[in-house]
Amino acid sequence: MTVLDRVEGREKVTGTARYAFEYPVDGVAYAAAVQADVARGEVTAVDVLSARELPGVLAVLSCVDAPRLEPVPDGELALFQSARVSYRGQFVAAVAAETLETAREAARLVRVEYAPESADVVLRADHPGLYKPEKVNPAFPTDTEQGDPEGAFAASAVRVDATYRTPAEHNNPMEPHTTVARWNDDGSLTLWDSNQGATPVGETIAKVFGLGADQVHVVSPHVGGGFGSKGTPRPNAVLAAMLARAARRPVKFAVPRQQMFATTGYRTPTIQRIRLGADEDGRLNAIVHDVVEQTSTVREFAEQAATPTRVMYQAPNRRTSHRLVRLDVPTPSWMRAPGETPGMFALETAMDELAVAAGVDPVELRIRNEPDREPESGLPFSSRNLVACLREGADRFGWAGRDPAPGVRRTGRLLTGTGVAASTYPAYLRPSRATARAEPDGTYTVRLAAADIGTGARTALTLIAAEALKADAADVRVEIGASDLPGAPVAGGSGGTASWGTAVVRACEALAGRLNGGAVPPGGVEASADTTEEVKGREDYARHAFGAQFAEVAVDVDTGEVRVARMLGVFAAGRIVNAKTARSQFVGGMTMGLGMALMEESSMDERFGDFVNRDLAQYHVPVCADVRDVQADWIEESDPHLNPMGTKGIGEIGIVGAAAAIANAVHHATGVRVRELPITPARLLPRL
């Protein structure tokens, strides 16, 4: 197994790795933004006089006087194009100034007047505005149905019918969404930007400003996390570029943490009703998963929360559905494993409830319902090792002999329990380009516009290239994170390394063919690849990674505090390219799942229409002390139907199922079934 230290490790521990805000750009000015104070209505007046008069202010823009932009599908990028306020916190004005302090003070001095309208901001299962979207993210059918799910459920010997709720959650990468924008003399635009894909960001921003794709240069070699929220350009990129044009100076803008909660995406809250009907042995006869979620009035985002239910378990009668309501809220978006994360919390908690109801061990219950083909599509799995993960995990966790009785293990004032849940995530592959170059000094340079947002992509691609070139990894340099490099897809859907790696392998193969064992000429040799055709030509398989997560919790009976004593995840995700960085991906996902289970919740105040706990003291993410013993391991898979590396993607599956494993452990510890996350003392203590 390969174990390579992160190749940019030294830069990151010495502080020399540059993130977007940190590029030295001559004459750069600072931006600050003004957010709407109403959740819905019209801006009737913007008084920028005192802001403009502040010494050091260079430009002020607002939704009543900003230059026109080209329309793009993502309405969140139509910055200052309308006096309409679609949600509280929407950017309505912005300032550029000589210093950050001046910019922020000037923004505070901008006076905006509104004609407010009553706003509708709370998701309800019986909301009259619920509708059926045409598809769910990214392009899945909205509803599916086979057999007679209602009838089969009603006729089942053992039934679970429960509703699960997950709150709005915010990605909260440590690096805020940031852009430094500079208009160049040739009319092109350079953006030092914090994103998950320089190519798509460049293409989109080019459209916004009516430029050719090659006129926008996006530079993003190091990105301080994204977790989906930097997968598409955000208003910060447009704002910096607009202000830079207005101020005739380069402008930089990092979205303040508090402003991120409205302007950089979040996971929709969900209300999910699950019905499981099984025979007395727990064999499923019916699965129904109905999801209710929100989107905004700005653009539709339909989280695919029920899609994992189409993949997981056999059952002849089944239905999934998604319903949305457009609320006067910020647009929800991708957050680590959108769809699978909330969906599998619901499904895997329901499976635990079924295990209890049927008196079947929860590991065994899942094994008993293992399908031999993808249940809804009927396609063969390219590989599926959920059962192996469950068995290996159970073995290593010490599951055997577990007393299923809830609420009976007490040590002092602590109740302890264990839980299990399954994980799944699709293995995507998207077209990418790459070049590989042999240098006369015996080294190689691989170039593509991939992104390393902390995933270890740069390190994995180095290993992939070295293997394809039969070279030492130390002789391979991988250049990524810029839109001027060969075009590459976003770091998203856990498909980055698979998609980029395929292009890298093909480019390296082409290079090896061109070299044909001969010497490298003084000018070097270069070869390129484009995997568009290869990706189109794939055979039909159901391609998914799977995993099993185990958790042990201790619940304080006096306080309702839940602490996770240990977690183990065992995953089957194809071939693991680099054990070292892969483990961090799995553990990182599981840790975010721990946060989802126990503390993460963005609280909407319906009178104001905004998330009130919008900072890192009030929106709790796990701290070091929350993570005691979180371990991840994997089963090596050899799957020829994926891509030349045999990889499935590892960035998201770690969060999938993690919250259910913890919630199931809380039930085992206490006998209390919490169907609404997070499991805080406020929710748990009154029920203990």
Add this chain to the structure above:
Amino acid sequence: MRPFAYERATTAEDAVARHAAGDGGGNGRGGTAYLAGGTNLVDLMRLGVAQPARLVDVRRLPLDRIELDTDGGLVIGAAVTNSDLAADRTVREGHPVLAEAVVAGASGQIRNLATVGGNLLQRTRCPYFQDAAKPCNKRNPGSGCPAREGEHHNLAVIGHSAACVATHPSDMAVALAALGASVRIRNAEGERTVSLDDFYRLPGGEPECDTVLEPGELITAVEVPPLGMPSRYRKVRERASFAFALVSVAAALDVDRGAGGGGAAGGEAGGGTIRDVRLALGGVAHRPWRARRAEDVLRGAPATRESFLRAAEAEMEAAEPLRDNGYKVPLARNLIVRTLTELGEGS
């Protein structure tokens, strides 16, 4: 943030004189504010919640010593950092509840900046107080209290008013309340000393005033009487560290184990009679909540779980929980019982 002038004071007298030379007022719009560690003031200035026009820096005043009285009491200078207070051997041995409370708060790096005086004066973390675009009677008197019907799951259950349901965020102050500490205050006329009980206010109709400090008054020290009995600080929060308390308890318990067996019949918690007890709660009220009703129930009572429960219930009878924070009542009750039981058992 709003531009401000900055001055550094050299002595407490100098600080007070400099403050008096300014526009008066607190750290609201305009006016002069004292700056010490800055961990809350700078935060609030950046939010636009505090907008002083002038800062008088008191961080480097010679108020950075911890002195031991002849009777075992402590005088803690206002500029002592939280870290130095918690690391002090005398404090750790003689007043462990104080050291425990300090290290239960914030993070290591914040404790290095934060000072004792500033800690006492930190403002509520109520989300509405911290958002300058929303009404809040504490920040903008008369504008209303959206927390009462809004997000208040971590706000007050006791002693609140129609105008304000904020909680005081300090851990240290809860321990100091239990310890019966006093605050030494400097003003233009000289010095005065106010017990912590009298120092903090309940919100009533004037939630903008957290304390009885007059404009320009400066905390110079905290006086802590000797303790002489086992003590403990317990804090419940929504993650394992670096979070404000949902509820916290500072307790000290002196049990006379030879006194006629009192409640020893119960056989629980080691038996004995409670000679003395100190109890304060955090996270439940506008100020650190000294649990005097519970203390009254406990003094002279047998040191049993039943007594502790009776006392806790007596204290929490006055609770008036809001829609979403009722859980704090059993939480406070349980935590009181738990902490006293542990102290009674000597564990």
Add this chain to the structure above:
Amino acid sequence: MDSANFSGEAVPVHADITLRVNGRERALGVDTRASLLDVLREDLGLTGSKKGCDHGQCGACTVLLDGRRANSCLALAVAHDGADVVTVEGLAAEGELSPVQEAFIENDAFQCGYCTPGQLCSATAVLDEAARGWPSTVTADVSSDPVLDDAEISERMSGNLCRCGAYPGIVAAVRQAALRHRETAERTDA
């Protein structure tokens, strides 16, 4: 030099300060409102220290201020005139990584790297604080000197958020660095 201009609006107030940053004296003119973090990043070009929240809630800005770890976002530069500051750029002496930095790489104690400079400064200080016998909230008896076990390390590192979730690696790295720290100290004693 009064900034207050209450009828109109206030103008910035400037102050001249000196800082000793990573061993080098720096004389600067600053806006009184500027945080130490912004002065380091924007005026001195020391962008290793990061801004994650600007309110002391994430720890990404942690530096060693007069020998102790502190949130540089909450420290007004003007108030720390004359201070000694060590940033992540100053941890590696003459290009040689410190034991903490080495241990972070070896244990993959970071992913995106944005919180890492703060984690490193914090970890460096944790070793010192533990050596001085400072207690933490998980120290069973605050009157005794703590032993820097995993529970102590994770509590003491909890002021530095890592959204990537590299905490197990961080704890392992600090544990490893603490061991090397002690070995070095013992060799020096010998």
